[in-house]
Amino acid sequence: MNLDFSQIVPYIPFMLEGIWATLKFVFFAIILGSILGTILALFKIGSIIPLRWFADAYTSIFRGTPLILQLMIIYYSTPQLTGYDISAFLSAILAFGLNSSAYISEIIRAGIQAVDKGQMEAAQALGVPYRAMMKDIILPQALKNILPALMNEFITLTKESAIVSTIGYLDLMRRAQVVGSDLFRNFEPLLFVGLIYWCMVMGLTMIGRVFERRLKQSD
Amino acid sequence: MINVQNLYKKFGTNEVLSDISTTISKGEVVSIIGPSGSGKSTFLRCLNLLEVPTSGSIDINGKNLTSSKKNIHKIRQQIGMVFQHFHLFPHLTVLENLTYAPMKAKGIKKAEAEMKARLLLERVGLSEKETAYPNSLSGGQKQRVAIARALAMEPELMLFDEPTSALDPEMVKEVLDVMKDLAKSGMTMVVVTHEMGFAREVADRVLFLDHGVLVEEGQPNEFFSHPKTERAKDFLDKVL
Numbered sequence: 001m002n003l004d005f006s007q008i009v010p011y012i013p014f015m016l017e018g019i020w021a022t023l024k025f026v027f028f029a030i031i032l033g034s035i036l037g038t039i040l041a042l043f044k045i046g047s048i049i050p051l052r053w054f055a056d057a058y059t060s061i062f063r064g065t066p067l068i069l070q071l072m073i074i075y076y077s078t079p080q081l082t083g084y085d086i087s088a089f090l091s092a093i094l095a096f097g098l099n100s101s102a103y104i105s106e107i108i109r110a111g112i113q114a115v116d117k118g119q120m121e122a123a124q125a126l127g128v129p130y131r132a133m134m135k136d137i138i139l140p141q142a143l144k145n146i147l148p149a150l151m152n153e154f155i156t157l158t159k160e161s162a163i164v165s166t167i168g169y170l171d172l173m174r175r176a177q178v179v180g181s182d183l184f185r186n187f188e189p190l191l192f193v194g195l196i197y198w199c200m201v202m203g204l205t206m207i208g209r210v211f212e213r214r215l216k217q218s219d
Numbered sequence: 220m221i222n223v224q225n226l227y228k229k230f231g232t233n234e235v236l237s238d239i240s241t242t243i244s245k246g247e248v249v250s251i252i253g254p255s256g257s258g259k260s261t262f263l264r265c266l267n268l269l270e271v272p273t274s275g276s277i278d279i280n281g282k283n284l285t286s287s288k289k290n291i292h293k294i295r296q297q298i299g300m301v302f303q304h305f306h307l308f309p310h311l312t313v314l315e316n317l318t319y320a321p322m323k324a325k326g327i328k329k330a331e332a333e334m335k336a337r338l339l340l341e342r343v344g345l346s347e348k349e350t351a352y353p354n355s356l357s358g359g360q361k362q363r364v365a366i367a368r369a370l371a372m373e374p375e376l377m378l379f380d381e382p383t384s385a386l387d388p389e390m391v392k393e394v395l396d397v398m399k400d401l402a403k404s405g406m407t408m409v410v411v412t413h414e415m416g417f418a419r420e421v422a423d424r425v426l427f428l429d430h431g432v433l434v435e436e437g438q439p440n441e442f443f444s445h446p447k448t449e450r451a452k453d454f455l456d457k458v459l
Binding site for chain 2: 116118119121122123124125126127128129132136137140141144215217218219
């Protein structure tokens with residue numbers, strides 16, 4: 001064992017910047033994935049058949065192919081097909097957001113279907129319109145049930161974000177590789193960013209717990 | 220007020236309601252009784268279109284229910300419904316349960332909705348519970364809140380689907396008392412119930428359903444002491 005962490009000290013600020021780079025696109029990807037996932041879930045439980053087909057096909061494609069492949073297709077084919085020179089940052093948000101929405105839509109669909117049917121009937125019997133019923137009565141209750149599964153998805157997304165290093169986006173992972181090749185020492189920077197990933201996931205877990213506690217106040 | 224003509228309801232090939240016709244006038248309290256599986260609840264649920272009839276017509280205040288699916292929200296706002304299992308909104312406080320629908324569906328201002336809600340809670344004897352969540356209430360209290368929630372929409376008609384069947388015996392009375400008060404106030408009520416005492420004492424008319432057929436209807440006194448049909452006699456022998 002000849003680990004020497006003192007060697008990476010000058011590179012620490014460079015690697016720490018990667019936290020921001022990673023969080024920035026993960027944040028937008030989670031927002032995109034959640035909004036799209038909710039819409040897809042509503043398509044899946046709705047009564048409009050073509051929308052249901054669309055949502056099912058969408059899920060099947062984005063769940064059925066590797067994320068890294070989706071990322072590369074978006075990054076490399078967009079300039080070729082449209083002439084628009086898409087940035088690595090935007091490609092990452094799109095790939096992760098679109099991919100995650102497929103999983104999130106399944107989580108939300110299950111959550112909605114697990115809400116007691118009586119809740120919907122009670123809202124209908126009171127003459128509450130569909131949109132308001134979904135927004136105020138059904139989704140809040142579904143959210144409470146699915147929060148652990150949703151947090152799981154967000155944690156996975158945060159960790160898997162490391163594969164954007166393959167398209168040259170300077171995230172945490174990519175920075176560890178850059179430092180590694182600069183020093184001819186890979187192990188130390190990799191361990192260092194490993195610790196950072198773990199801290200980020202712990203932070204996310206904590207936020208999840210706070211949310212869960214807040215939603216439990218009605219019990 | 221309610222006019223039901225030749226109502227049929229099928230679930231697949233299973234005929235749950237068969238050729239039911241009856242009228243209910245304003246201020247009348249009607250009890251629907253019958254063995255389980257006789258279609259009582261289905262009939263009640265047809266009256267606010269929670270179940271869509273297979274054929275036949277239902278008019279409420281001259282408006283045809285089955286042909287006006289677009290305005291169904293507006294019609295349902297005039298029909299309160301109380302369920303066997305309460306179906307209170309668990310993530311809202313008692314007061315919010317009462318104010319939610321008037322604010323969302325009728326656009327009533329928050330202050331006004333809360334004022335009316337407090338009066339209703341007082342009426343069902345639960346003023347001190349307005350900030351509680353439904354899960355902290357007893358069954359009887361939940362059902363009284365559910366009744367108040369339905370009344371908050373100021374309906375012209377109240378439907379009760381076995382409102383006391385899920386309650387512990389000692390809590391039945393508090394709910395029935397609220398319903399009796401409501402009946403006295405002149406509310407039109409349709410009550411599916413196993414409480415023969417309530418049907419006898421409070422109802423103006425009793426409908427007896429069996430196998431989806433309206434077998435007999437009449438004044439409670441007459442029906443309970445001199446049932447005309449064999450099936451009603453059988454049923455009453457078993458439950459009384």
